[in-house]
Amino acid sequence: MSHLMRVITRKMSTSRGIEKVVVIGGGLMGAGIAQVAASSGFRVTLVEINEQLVEKAKANIQKSLGRVAKKQFKDDEGAQNGFISTTLGRLDATCNLTDAVRDTDLVIEAIVENMKVKHDLFAKIDSVAPQHTIFASNTSSLSITEIASITKRTDRFGGLHFFNPVPVMKLLEVIRTESTSDDTYKKMMDFGQGMGKVCITCKDTPGFVVNRLLVPYLAEAVRLYERGDASAKDIDIAMKLGAGYPMGPLELADYVGLDTTRNIISGWHEKFPENPLFRPIETLDKLVQEGKMGVKSGEGFYSYKK
Ligand SMILES: CCCCCCCC(=O)CC(=O)SCCNC(=O)CCNC(=O)[C@H](O)C(C)(C)COP(=O)(O)OP(=O)(O)OC[C@H]1O[C@@H](n2cnc3c(N)ncnc32)[C@H](O)[C@@H]1OP(=O)(O)O
Ligand SMILES: NC(=O)C1=CN([C@@H]2O[C@H](COP(=O)(O)OP(=O)(O)OC[C@H]3O[C@@H](n4cnc5c(N)ncnc54)[C@H](O)[C@@H]3O)[C@@H](O)[C@H]2O)C=CC1
Numbered sequence: 001m002s003h004l005m006r007v008i009t010r011k012m013s014t015s016r017g018i019e020k021v022v023v024i025g026g027g028l029m030g031a032g033i034a035q036v037a038a039s040s041g042f043r044v045t046l047v048e049i050n051e052q053l054v055e056k057a058k059a060n061i062q063k064s065l066g067r068v069a070k071k072q073f074k075d076d077e078g079a080q081n082g083f084i085s086t087t088l089g090r091l092d093a094t095c096n097l098t099d100a101v102r103d104t105d106l107v108i109e110a111i112v113e114n115m116k117v118k119h120d121l122f123a124k125i126d127s128v129a130p131q132h133t134i135f136a137s138n139t140s141s142l143s144i145t146e147i148a149s150i151t152k153r154t155d156r157f158g159g160l161h162f163f164n165p166v167p168v169m170k171l172l173e174v175i176r177t178e179s180t181s182d183d184t185y186k187k188m189m190d191f192g193q194g195m196g197k198v199c200i201t202c203k204d205t206p207g208f209v210v211n212r213l214l215v216p217y218l219a220e221a222v223r224l225y226e227r228g229d230a231s232a233k234d235i236d237i238a239m240k241l242g243a244g245y246p247m248g249p250l251e252l253a254d255y256v257g258l259d260t261t262r263n264i265i266s267g268w269h270e271k272f273p274e275n276p277l278f279r280p281i282e283t284l285d286k287l288v289q290e291g292k293m294g295v296k297s298g299e300g301f302y303s304y305k306k
Pocket of ligand 2: 030
């Protein structure tokens with residue numbers, strides 16, 4: 001379906017559903033989610049913690065929109081510019097969290113992968129957001145039920161797990177907990193489809209579908225490298241040419257962010273200490289301690305400095 005048709009169909013089919021969206025966190029994921037929601041016709045407010053990060057998120061969105069516009073409207077520069085300005089016209093960015101959530105149908109949280117930090121955030125916005133507002137987390141690995149438990153709206157709470165880079169990856173995992181109401185679930189599915197994503201549903205289990213399979217694979221790749229069994233480059237070449245992956249596992253860990261990767265593995269290790277797949281990995285801890293977070297910080301397993 002064309003972009004325009006998707007926007008029109010969404011407007012017709014969800015007139016009483018989600019229209020206004022607040023995305024909290026404007027990093028790798030939040031910026032992408034805000035961008036695609038705005039380009040799909042939703043009114044979006046992106047929240048960051050300071051002005052500098054608001055500007056950084058806006059710059060990243062602008063850059064990514066340029067790539068999408070070039071792809072969608074090929075040689076038509078007028079249409080490219082029209083698409084970019086219409087999308088930006090639906091997108092606000094702010095540091096004022098409480099003002100942002102006062103009038104919205106959906107909040108999508110995309111901040112650091114840490115239960116306490118997520119709880120602090122949801123506790124703060126639960127008393128401010130309207131009753132009907134649905135809360136969703138983009139968590140990669142934490143329990144949605146546990147995140148939701150800090151709020152008084154567990155029936156209006158679910159998981160919306162997007163994939164990086166959001167403008168390119170077609171999948172959305174929609175997670176319903178035992179408390180998520182049918183109405184909330186339906187609105188989340190409509191929203192995901194309105195964003196042009198293919199939605200799959202998964203119960204609230206660790207890692208849902210994709211990360212339950214991907215995290216052990218990435219962790220094993222880092223251990224292979226740590227033992228010196230093969231170089232980073234050769235591990236990546238092997239999985240690209242031998243298994244058909246678009247990126248090798250160490251490239252992918254750099255792309256996802258080594259801090260996020262480490263947080264996921266250590267969180268699961270705390271929860272499932274008997275599972276050897278989730279044992280801490282020294283190399284990963286060391287890189288993160290040195291500030292080497294992968295592509296976003298300019299260095300990880302590889303260097304991205306220009
Ligand atoms: C242990 C813990 C581990 C899990 C941690 C948690 C993670 C999660 O919770 C869930 C996840 O997201 S897992 C990660 C999922 N993502 C992947 O697996 C990405 C794999 N890589 C790729 O698909 C391509 O290399 C990729 C598409 C990235 C780049 O493709 P190429 O190498 O061919 O490079 P390009 O030619 O630059 O790009 C291809 C087309 O995509 C467009 N594009 C890329 N990035 C974009 C972006 N940020 N915004 C907009 N457009 C973008 C690019 O323009 C190009 O388009 P065409 O030229 O028309 O093909
Ligand atoms: N990196 C990835 O490939 C994927 C990550 N995720 C999940 O998405 C979430 C975010 O991950 P990333 O975008 O990679 O992290 P990131 O580190 O790139 O961005 C997080 C952003 O949230 C902001 N932030 C932190 N606390 C905030 C608050 N209270 N209010 C507003 N902004 C706040 C930070 O300033 C930062 O810019 C995590 O839960 C992660 O597990 C999900 C899918 C893929």
